[in-house]
Amino acid sequence: MVSTTTPVALAAATLAIRGENVCRHYKMGETLIRAVDGISISVRPGEFVALLGSSGSGKSSMLNLIAGLDRPTSGRVVVQNRDLAKLSREELAKYRLHVVGMVFQSFNLIASMTLLENVELPLRFAEVDRSKREMLARESLERVGLRARVNHRPSELSGGEQQRAALARALINRPKLLLADEPTGNLDSHTGTEIMEMLGEFNRELGMTVVMVTHERALAERYAQRMVFLADGKLIDDRLNIPSAGGRA
């Protein structure tokens, strides 16, 4: 079902994400930091993958490469048959807008905007008409249970609510790929579970491919179908998992 060692074995067209010997090196003064150091990974459409590792293991860097926020120093990242390295800055922006939805540890909502405005922001970049935009944003917020909070600003909400709003924003463009960077990192375990349940639900019901970065193994075991372990920018383990909570059998 899953292969990381022989990606060629899988037909390329059936893959959601394919990383081939991906490297991302930074120079910090004289020292070269190998944030991602030769990772090859394949993710099939509709998979829920957890990237695990301690701080500095390169999991967030890998996620940024998949998100098209960063470019690999060498190697290839192919998402939905797009070689991200070959895309222009403009095309990468379009890719982020239409293909990827992102959720962050610190929610990353814009403080000066209401939830509705935050959620409809990607649609502004997509030049969707105002009325349609508002309708979609309301729909999306309703889906995450924030119907009553549309006109509140992020600071007036709890962490869980903010992350739900961030999820609503990530969903608004109906992305194929949902990338979550420590989505429960700033939440207590109860709200964290709530968010994870939602991620799982989107994965199952909307058929979204989910890649989640976390350092909490227990969380990954409960929800992810596959766990990829990174350390020092290298892939050290890649194993299947049967989610213990509500996951797909």
Add this chain to the structure above:
Amino acid sequence: MKIPDLTELALRNLRESLLRNSLTTIGISVGVASLVAMLSLGIGLQQMASRRLVKSGLFDTMVVTSRREMRGMGREDERNGPIPGESRVLDEAARSEIEHIANVAEAYPDIRFASELRFEDKPHLTMISALPASAKSNDAFEGMQGAFFSSDTAPEVILQKSFAEELLGKTPALGAAEPNVTELAKPLLGKEMTMLYSQREASPTPPLRGNSNSPEVAGASYSVISRQQKLKIVGVSDLDPESMRGPTRAKVFLPLGLAESLHVMTPTDLREISHAASHQPVYSSISVRVENPAQVQPVEDAIKKMGFTTFSILDASRGLRQFFAVLYAFLGIFGSLALIVASVGIVNTLVMAILERRREIGIMKAIGASDGDVKKLFFAEAGAMGILGGIVGVALGWIIGQVINFGTNVYLKRQSLPPEHFWAVPWWLVFFSILFAFIVSLVSGLYPAGRAARLDPVQALRYE
């Protein structure tokens, strides 16, 4: 992103740092205000100057003389065309013909003669000229004491200030302060003076043999009679209405109708002796006033075709326009300086905004904003500050202008001078000032917008 969305987001962002953005916008306003103030002063001065010039009659009036007046000076005018001696005489028929040329407001003879005036039994020799009723609106009579002639034939006289000084024996020493016209007028207004002059009168001519119809012979003789005319002093003018006339300028003025009826002997009468005796006098020159200065050239051409020589000061107005073009440029440059300083403020504000909103820019990029979107957003913010600053600045400039205008007029009033409107803010200035502020702001936004657009989203998101 669509323009309404951009504008909305830009205004929202400006509201978020209200104080800082307001201060920057005020900076732009002050710049625009100084530009508007400077340029509207220039425009106002130009309008005032052209108003004055039009009123002065320098630009809508030309002097027509007969070619017969030219004698052996070898000027270009003289060399071309018919021989002066054989050309047309400037008589009443010619005057009437000129008056009927399109766009001619009036054509009146220039009656000018030297004469003796007696005031309180003292003789004063001076140059006298006649004024048409239309001269009433001439600028030179602004600030005149007394009144203009009650009618075109009234036995009345207006004195120029320097002649009034002479009559009162108050001619100031060189360099001393000139006496006030109000004080000069007090003892003179309403007083009478006597003008001594020579009248030409046609002699009853014996019927001639042969060509009795020929005007050349009809009045071949006339007599010169010494006469006196009592004149009432009705006005003392402060300014010199004939400053451009040079040595022939008059210091005493009579109503034109009166002057014509007196048949005063003038130098031309001697030359045109055959005409002089008739009741159809020959004029040495005619002043022709057109309806507006733009018509001077065609009218002048038409009169030249009739065989007369004309003179106008059209070229001077061209020089004046050039002067104002230079003045505009200087005022514009000085006015723009403040706006350029303000534009540095915009750069500063936006660079600060990038630092503050780094994370926000990162978020926008992460959720799909392109470099172009971010760039446009910062441009929109700069542009919005420019337009707001422009509008406030124009209003501010207008208010400053009104205050200065008011203040100056209070001062002019204290100096007993007539009020003057030397301030003008035409619509094009309003439009271009706002446009200029907008463009300057956009240019200021170039660097910050480019910098924001190039921001690395990964680093921006890491920024707390």
